[in-house]
Each structure stands twice: as structure tokens, then as C-alpha cells.
Amino acid sequence: MNFNHISIILKKELVDMFRDKKTIIxxxxxxxxIFPLIYGFMGLSQKNISKGIEEHGVDIALVSESKDSSIVDFFKNDSEFNIIETKNPQKSLEEGDIKALxxxxxxxxxxxxxxKVASIxxxxxxxxxTSIMAMSIIRETISKYSASIVSNKLKDRGIDPSILNPINIKEEGIAQEGGTGAMIFSMLFPLMLSIYSVTSSLPSATDNGAGEKERGTxxxxxxxxxxxxxxxxxxxxAITISGIIGTFSSILGLFIAQRFNTELLGEGVNFTFLSIIMISLSAICLTLIFSALELAISIYARSFKEAQTYLSPLSIVVMIPAFATYMIDPKSISTTYFNIPIVSQISIMxxxxxxxxxPVHIALSFSWAIIYIILATIFARKMFENESVIFRV
Structure with a gap:
């Protein structure tokens, strides 16, 4: 192993990689x-629905034998609702002309x-x-109406309605500022990092192995x-650097999306310097593991197209644990998870x-990561030094 030769090869591959505008893009x-656009449109859509309901109200239809029913008057007098007269309410609901019946x-x-109990x-x-949001508003309105009926009946009997609520619950969250954002990011961040640790280095791995074989270089x-x-x-x-750049570019995009769309992604997350370093190391570990595997598979492939076929399942391999751990509460992760490949890195993040x-979880996660990196590197090196693999016809 010659460090001078390694630096020359690395420089060559990086120059070739960044010379290609497609790679940069x-x-x-x-x-x-992509992330600011995706979450921006999602947030805009959600905001437009809420704004539309707030400004124009919800179009609903009422079906009642008695037009003088107190509940009918209650809905008519509520500015949140627009009562629509229609001959076929069910069809109007199905076609979207009204949002609830x-x-x-x-x-x-x-x-x-x-x-007695009356039914609606x-x-x-x-x-x-919009219909789902309308249902939520209707449910709240009916609850208010029901509460007013009970309150009036109790007053008629000379009973204070407050006896129905003998206990006043005061809710106080213990999470520090940015707690909501931290919860959302604890779901999104590891998911994105794990997926992009695989996909970001795929183009470079394909080109450095099968691509060079196909070009005869x-x-x-x-x-x-x-x-x-x-x-x-x-x-x-070179492949690892490509993967790291792609991974952190995606995370930067997610940060930008969060800053411009706090309603959808929650408030800001207060990352400490130590947490940034540790999360970055976890992402780098994943990239090192998959970069070695991707290079090994790419070297085995006979052509660029064949390499793409072989490498595609790797994305699925990482998606399974990524989505399986998506909803896991960070504060109740079992130690067992820190002994499972990929899952351990996602869990520590x-x-x-x-x-x-x-300390135990951190030690387990990074210890296993080092072992996986060593095994993946040995496997890739063996494949690279195997003549029958390189010159496979």
C-alpha cells in the first residue's frame, strides 16, 4: 500500500466525478x-385547505324531518358552516360539492x-x-351543543354545571424548546440519512467499477x-466521499425545508456540537459500509447496466430497517436494537x-459499525483482487 499512489488515484477519481455536471446536479x-420543494408544496397545500375553511366555511348538508330542530338552528347560526340545499345529498358528498352530510x-x-339519547x-x-377536517370541526361543534344541553338541564334543576368537571387538568409538557421538532426530526432524519447513505454513492460506485470495465479503462x-x-x-x-457529500446535501435540504415550513415539520431542533459530530459519524459509518459493498458488486458486474441491476436491491435492504424503526420512541429503544445491522445506526441517531x-448504546452502535466496515472492506478488497471477477465475461 502506497499512500502517494492512493492520493493520486483518489484525486483522479474525484476530478472525473466532479467534472461530470450530471454528478454535481x-x-x-x-x-x-428537492426537500424544500416537496415539503413546501405539502405545507402550501395544507395551509390553503385551512385558510379556505377559515375564510369561507365548510359546505355541509343537513337532513332532518323537522326544519325547526334546535340542532339545525345551531349549525345554521355557526359561521363555520355553509348549509347547502341539495336534492341528492349523498351524491353531492361523493362528487365533492359538500364536505359532510x-x-x-x-x-x-x-x-x-x-x-333520552338522540342520534346524529x-x-x-x-x-x-377537506372533508376529514370538516368532520373534525363537526365533531367539536356537536360536542359543544351537547355540553350546552347538559348545562341548561342542570341549571333548570338548580344544579351547578361545574360539578360535571370536578377536576381541572393542567397540562405541562416537560420537553425543552424545540421538543416537537426534535420528535419529528427523530423520525425523518435517520430515515433520510440511512437511505441516502446508500443511494448517494451508487452513481460513483457504478462508474468506478462496472463503468471502467465497460469503457476498457x-x-x-x-x-x-x-x-x-x-x-x-x-x-x-472516492466513492465514500461522493456518498458523504450526497448524504449531507440531502440533510441540508431537509434543514432548509424545516426552516421555511415550521407548521409541517415542527419547530427548530437545538442540536449540540456533540450531537452533530456523533450523528455525522453515524452517517459516515453507514456510507463506509455501503460504499464497500457497492464497489464489490460493481466490480463483479460485467457492464454498467448489469451493475445498476445488482445494486438496486441495496436500496430496499436499507429501507426495510429504516421504515421499521420510523415510529420507534427514541426514549424507549431496547438495547437489542443496537446489535442489529443498520438498525443500530438509525437507533443511535x-x-x-x-x-x-x-454510553452503552453509543459503544455498541459504533463497535458494530467498525466491525461491519472491516468485513465489508475485506469483502470488497477480495473481489477487487480476484482476477476471475475483474475479467469476468
Whole structure:
């Protein structure tokens, strides 16, 4: 192993990589832009729905035998609702002309006056976001109406309505400022980091292995004074750097998205310097593992297209643990998780984001990561030094 040769190979690969405008666009610019765009449009859509309901109200239809029903008057007098007259309310709901259909049971007012239970059936379209929000508003309105009935009946009997609420609950969250954002980021961050640790280095790995074999430029490299180990390390480091740049570009994009859309992604997260370092190291560990595996697979492939076919399943491999741990509470992660490949890195990132520094978990996570890196590197090196693999026809 010659460090001078390694630096020459690394410099060559990096120059080739960043000379290609497609690589810069796909690995750096797109990840930075894509997240602000995605979450920006999501937030804009959500804001428009809420603003529309707030400014114009919710279009609903009421079906009741008695037009003088007290509940009908209650809805008509509520500025949040627009009562729409329609001959076929069910069809209007299905076509989106109204957002909810309220069916008031027969003898509704009689049952109320006799202290019996009266029924209301609300139909809504649970595939329509506005209709779902309308259902929430209707539920709250009916609860208010129900509470007013109970309150009036108690007053008529000379009873203070406050006896229905003998206990006043005062809720106080213990999370520090940015707690909501930390919770959301503990779900999104590890997911994005793990996925991009695989996908960001794929183009470089494909080009450095199968791409060079297909272009016929790998064989001349093997005939130079540079030994196989130095050549392998140079290429491996170039792929890793490519992966790290792509990964952190995507995270930068997520940060930008969060800053411009706090309503959707929560408030800011107060990362400490230590947590940033530890999370970065976790991401780098994942990139080192997958870069070695990707280079090994790319060297085995006979062509660029074949390498893409072989490498595609790697994305699925990392997505399974990433989505499996998506909803896990960072404060109740079992020690077992820190002994499982990929899951251990995702779990430690979750803990670090919410400010948990468990020495045992950190030691387990990084110890296993080092072992996986060594095993993946040995495997990739063996593949790179195998003549039958490099010259496979």
C-alpha cells in the first residue's frame, strides 16, 4: 500500500466525478432543492385547505324531518358552516360539492326533551382532506351543543354545571424548546440519512467499477505501478466521499425545508456540537459500509447496466430497517436494537437527536459499525483482487 499512489488515484477519481455536471446536479443540487420543494408544496397545500375553511366555511348538508330542530338552528347560526340545499345529498358528498352530510334522527328534539339519547349520523369522505377536517370541526361543534344541553338541564334543576368537571387538568409538557421538532426530526432524519447513505454513492460506485470495465479503462490501470490495494483504497475513498457529500446535501435540504415550513415539520431542533459530530459519524459509518459493498458488486458486474441491476436491491435492504424503526420512541429503544445491522445506526441517531447520550448504546452502535466496515472492506478488497471477477465475461 502506497499512500502517494492512493492520493493520486483518489484525486483522479474525484476530478472525473466532479467534472461530470450530471454528478454535481444529481448528488448535490437535487438533494438540496428537492426537500424544500416537496415539503413546501405539502405545507402550501395544507395551509390553503385551512385558510379556505377559515375564510369561507365548510359546505355541509343537513337532513332532518323537522326544519325547526334546535340542532339545525345551531349549525345554521355557526359561521363555520355553509348549509347547502341539495336534492341528492349523498351524491353531492361523493362528487365533492359538500364536505359532510349530517343526518339528524327522527324525534331528535323529543328525545332530548325527555332526557333520552338522540342520534346524529355524519357521513364524510375519508379520502378527501377537506372533508376529514370538516368532520373534525363537526365533531367539536356537536360536542359543544351537547355540553350546552347538559348545562341548561342542570341549571333548570338548580344544579351547578361545574360539578360535571370536578377536576381541572393542567397540562405541562416537560420537553425543552424545540421538543416537537426534535420528535419529528427523530423520525425523518435517520430515515433520510440511512437511505441516502446508500443511494448517494451508487452513481460513483457504478462508474468506478462496472463503468471502467465497460469503457476498457480498468485494465490499463491494473498494469501501472499502482498495486491493487492502493487502487482499491483510492476508488473506495472516492466513492465514500461522493456518498458523504450526497448524504449531507440531502440533510441540508431537509434543514432548509424545516426552516421555511415550521407548521409541517415542527419547530427548530437545538442540536449540540456533540450531537452533530456523533450523528455525522453515524452517517459516515453507514456510507463506509455501503460504499464497500457497492464497489464489490460493481466490480463483479460485467457492464454498467448489469451493475445498476445488482445494486438496486441495496436500496430496499436499507429501507426495510429504516421504515421499521420510523415510529420507534427514541426514549424507549431496547438495547437489542443496537446489535442489529443498520438498525443500530438509525437507533443511535434517534437518541442523539432528542438529546440522549447513552454510553452503552453509543459503544455498541459504533463497535458494530467498525466491525461491519472491516468485513465489508475485506469483502470488497477480495473481489477487487480476484482476477476471475475483474475479467469476468
Amino acid at each position: 444529481s448528488s448535490i443540487l437535487i438533494p438540496i432543492i 349530517i343526518n339528524i334522527s327522527e324525534n331528535f328534539d323529543d328525545n332530548i326533551s325527555k332526557d 349520523t355524519v357521513n364524510y369522505d375519508d379520502s378527501n382532506q 480498468l485494465e490499463p490501470l491494473l498494469t501501472t505501478q499502482v498495486n491493487r490495494t492502493s487502487l482499491f483504497i483510492g476508488k473506495y475513498l 434517534k437518541e442523539l437527536i432528542v438529546g440522549i447520550y447513552n
